[in-house]
Amino acid sequence: MPTLWRLSMLLAFSLSIGGCEPAPEDTGSSTPAASASAGEASTTQALSPEQAAELLNRSQAATKMLKSELKAALTQSLQSQGTVAALSVCKNMAPAIAQKASAEHQLAIRRISLKNRNPAAKPDNYEAEVLEKWLAEQTKDPSAARPQSVQTVVTEVITTDGQQIGEQTVFRYMEPLYIDKGCLQCHGSQLQPKVQQSLNQLYPEDQATGYEEGDLRGAVSVSIVLPTAAAGNKS
Template identity: 35%
Template sequence: MKALLRAALICTLPFSTTLSADDHFAQRLQDSREAVQSFARALKGNLQSVLQKKGPAEAVEACSSIAPLIAMTKSKSYSWKISRTSLKLRDPDNAPDTWERAVMEQFEARKTKGEDVSKLEYYEVVEMDGNRMFRYMKAIPTLEKPCLTCHGSNLRPDVAAALDKHFPNDKARGYKAGDIRGAFTIIQPL
């Protein structure tokens, strides 16, 4: 009887370890989703406030300082790297690395096949500089409002001038509602 119990215990040990690892992985995914939602809410709330109080040209100036500050604050609060990136950059500091570029190209292919942009996400564990990292990306859909105010084709002259002043190498214009504007990206050390 003891031998049978010992055998049963030995047989279930690998499964309990796997379940624990899967639970840990699922928790990282959930935490990443929550971090992205928190980042998006903070960014959108700040931008909408400035848009309503001061207008779109002032929102460009606010965005140039607010967005990096939000990314830094969220990164510190989670002890991860949390940022945004795009295939059409506004701020060169947000340039994608090789992994991010490949994921965004995958997002574009999935969008072309009909997937809902607001549901596009990707995650995996990768090796970076000899360390295992959990990486997560969530596509940023372009909405009619407020996104196209500063990212569309028909920009007001004062908005275009503010963009030229704050982002002289801006490529993040000409979007249409439903396009992939970029992506939130997270790196969590394991």
């Protein structure tokens, strides 16, 4: 399957939207995108205002769908069956919900983390840069306002077997996820023995523990490949 690598940044800006609901992840820097703070915007000739708004709306709708449906499923499982059962629900349902949101909104959506539980949730270069920037800001000043989202248009190189076969323009959107008290049952430092045993079985390479309430957990990441005409449109 072709691998995408970031070639250059065409647009970067962050937006202030509603706060995000944290959810345990499974699979859903100094760059211009990562350095922009909430409320700032840079001009671009890549997209018209109408196109940018439509892409943002789709990304936010898909993100809301993924977060709300997964949270509802996890909450129901936690209340009816307990933490161990919820781990299996998250493992099995998170990818299905992400696929549903992707199909409904015609995009690719997933959750990613620098300390991923599922290896498939490992961030790509762009995602890692944004997460590292957010994490550095939180570490420097835990009381500072949290980033709400970042959206970017990038040109990516398409490669297969190490050979470049083309380029494409992609709209990228990321919304951070934070650890709340309930997340500590599966992501904290002191896990119940049965929970730890289940994690060892489900995720042998698990890195997603040791968090404290309020920590940056990761992000929801959206990608939308732009048609050539849209990518080249002048505003």
